[in-house]
Amino acid sequence: MKKLRVGVDSYSLKPLDLSPFEILEWAVMNGADGVQFSEVNVPPGTAVDKTFLQELRSFAAENRLYVEWGGGEHIPLDLASGRPKDILSGNRKAAEQAFQVGASTVRSCSGGLMRWKKDSPSTEEFLRLMAAALRDEKPMLRDFGVVLAIETHFEFTSFELLRLFDMCGTVPGEYLGICLDTMNLLTMLEDPVLAARRLLPWIVTTHIKDGGLMLAEDGFVSFTAEAGKGVIDLGSVIESIGAVHPRITLTVEDHGGDFPIPVADADFLARFPDLVVPELVRLLGLTVRTRALMDAGKLVVLPRDRWPAVCEPRVKRDIQAVRHILAGDRK
Numbered sequence: 554m555k556k557l558r559v560g561v562d563s564y565s566l567k568p569l570d571l572s573p574f575e576i577l578e579w580a581v582m583n584g585a586d587g588v589q590f591s592e593v594n595v596p597p598g599t600a601v602d603k604t605f606l607q608e609l610r611s612f613a614a615e616n617r618l619y620v621e622w623g624g625g626e627h628i629p630l631d632l633a634s635g636r637p638k639d640i641l642s643g644n645r646k647a648a649e650q651a652f653q654v655g656a657s658t659v660r661s662c663s664g665g666l667m668r669w670k671k672d673s674p675s676t677e678e679f680l681r682l683m684a685a686a687l688r689d690e691k692p693m694l695r696d697f698g699v700v701l702a703i704e705t706h707f708e709f710t711s712f713e714l715l716r717l718f719d720m721c722g723t724v725p726g727e728y729l730g731i732c733l734d735t736m737n738l739l740t741m742l743e744d745p746v747l748a749a750r751r752l753l754p755w756i757v758t759t760h761i762k763d764g765g766l767m768l769a770e771d772g773f774v775s776f777t778a779e780a781g782k783g784v785i786d787l788g789s790v791i792e793s794i795g796a797v798h799p800r801i802t803l804t805v806e807d808h809g810g811d812f813p814i815p816v817a818d819a820d821f822l823a824r825f826p827d828l829v830v831p832e833l834v835r836l837l838g839l840t841v842r843t844r845a846l847m848d849a850g851k852l853v854v855l856p857r858d859r860w861p862a863v864c865e866p867r868v869k870r871d872i873q874a875v876r877h878i879l880a881g882d883r884k
Contacts, residue, residue: 556879557791557795557799557801557802557803557879558586558587558619558802558803559585559586559761559802559803559804559805559872559875559876559879560580560585560586560587560588560589560618560619560621560802560803560804560805560872561576561579561580561585561587561588561589561804561805561806561868561871561872562588562589562591562760562804562805562806563576563588563589563590563591563592563593563594564591564592564806564808565805565806565807565808565864565868565871566579566864566865566868567592567594567864568860568861568864569864569865570594571594572594572595572596573588573590573593573594573595573609574609574612576588576590577609577612577613577616577618577620580616580618581616581618583868583869583872584872584873584876585618585805585872586617586618586619586802587613587618587619587620587621587802587804588613588618588619588620588621588804589620589621589622589623589660589758589760589802589804589806590620590621590622590623591623591660591662591806592623592624593624601650603653606650606653606654607653607654609654610653610654610655613654613655614655619802620654620655620656621656621658621660621758621802621804622647622650622651622654622656622658622659622660622699623647623659623660623661623662624643624646624647624650624659624660625643625644625647625648625659625660625661625662625701625702626638626640626643626644626661626662626663627640627661627663627683627686627687627701627703628640628663628665628679628682628683628708629682629683629685629686630674630679630682632663632664632665632667635674640686640690641686641689641690641693644659644661644690644693644694644701645693647659648693648694648697648699648701649697651697651699652697652698652699656699657698657699657700657757658699658700658701658702658730658732658757658758659694659699659700659701659702660702660704660732660758661701661702661703661704661732662703662704662706662732663706663708664706665706665707665708666707666708667679667708668707668821668824668825669707669821671820676709676713676824679708679709680709680713680716680717680720681720683717684717684720684721687701687717687721687729688721688722690728691721691723691727691728694728695727695728699728700726700727700728700729700730700757701728701729701730702730702731702732702757702758703717703729703730703731703732704731704732704734704737704760705731705732705733705734705737705738705741705748705752706734706737707737707740707741707812709741710741710742710743710748710825710827711738711743711748711751711752712751712827713827714731714752714755715751715752715755717729718755725754725755726757729755730755730756730757730758731752731755731756731757731758732756732757732758732759732760733749733752733756733758733759733760733790733794734759734760734762734806735749735759735760735761735762735763735764735785735787735790736760736762736763736764736775736777736778736783736785737760737762739764739766739775739785739836739839740775740812740814741825742773742814742816742825742828742832742833742836743832744832744835744836744839745785745786745790746786746789746790746793747832747835749790749793749794750793753793753794753797754797756794756797756798756801757798757801758801758802758804759794759801759802759803759804760804760805760806761780761787761790761791761803761804761805761806761871761875762777762780762785762805762806762807763777763778763779763780763781763782763783763784763785763787764776764777764778764783764784764785765778765783765784765839765843765846765847765852765854766784766836766839766840766843767840767843767844767847768840768844769813770817771813771815771816771817771818772813772814772815772816772817772818772821773813773814773816773836773840774811774812774813774814774854775811775812775814776810776811776812776854776855777807777808777809777810777811777855778852779807779867779870779871779874780805780807780870780871780874780875780878781874781875781877781878782846782851782852782874783843783846783852784839784842784843784846784852785839787875787878788878791803791875791878791879803875803879805868805871805872805875807864807867807868807871808857808860808864809855809856809857809858809859809860810855810856810857810860811854
């Protein structure tokens with residue numbers, strides 16, 4: 554497999570309460586090739602201005618680290634109130650920051666769990682509103698030379714994101730793309746290998762994250778796992794991405810927590826109209842593998858509140874595990 558750079562997402566290290574420069578130092582000390590800043594933690598009174606960002610860029614360059622940026626949004630609604638929300642100004646700020654720090658992408662995550670809320674607008678309505686808002690952002694994003702990388706989160710499936718791009722009239726590499734989170738795909742009832750292949754031309758950044766999928770009384774439960782310890786075929790996903798995007802970075806993201814997927818609820822399942830039987834069968838196969846690993850004591854659910862106690866050593870192992878996969882130790 555081609556040699557790709559392996560880094561870390563700042564969210565993984567949030568319990569360490571590190572500044573951006575300290576996160577870059579952590580990367581140097583622990584063999585990471587770069588950092589994706591999902592968030593920027595600075596002391597009170599510190600301005601994340603042009604000077605700050607250019608110093609961050611210089612520090613990264615001196616240590617041969619890549620820097621990727623976050624702070625984008627793509628849903629033009631306040632998900633708590635349902636009221637319209639201006640995402641242009643926030644995305645302009647994130648794009649300008651990315652430009653100053655030398656990043657070519659802005660990760661976008663609006664943090665929705667819309668399908669889990671019975672009174673939420675339909676997915677089609679979200680897509681319509683998003684397409685209208687994002688079409689207007691094209692000139693701004695192109696002026697800054699960045700791609701808004703929509704994360705595969707608990708919001709939209711790969712099928713729906715592809716429809717969004719079509720509604721925006723864009724092509725890969727223009728101004729919209731994908732931050733592929735490998736584990737989140739499970740929660741959206743997608744096999745990570747198949748979903749990655751569907752999104753392949755659009756992938757510009759990654760969150761490499763392993764996971765498991767359990768059967769539950771009302772459906773499934775997905776959960777995070779240490780890289781190489783779960784049931785996601787990270788080797789196949791990385792090989793597919795690397796073949797098309799030889800300069801892609803593999804950014805490790807990890808955290809605790811599990812996520813119920815109540816597919817026994819007919820109304821909930823109906824919100825996934827693109828789910829077909831062959832893919833569901835693949836997901837069921839992952840539940841069999843998950844159960845076998847759990848019964849053997851090789852895989853457990855890590856509660857989210859346990860993450861601070863284990864995050865640093867586990868992220869170090871995550872980085873090394875992804876390097877082993879790149880070296881040919883397929884998982």
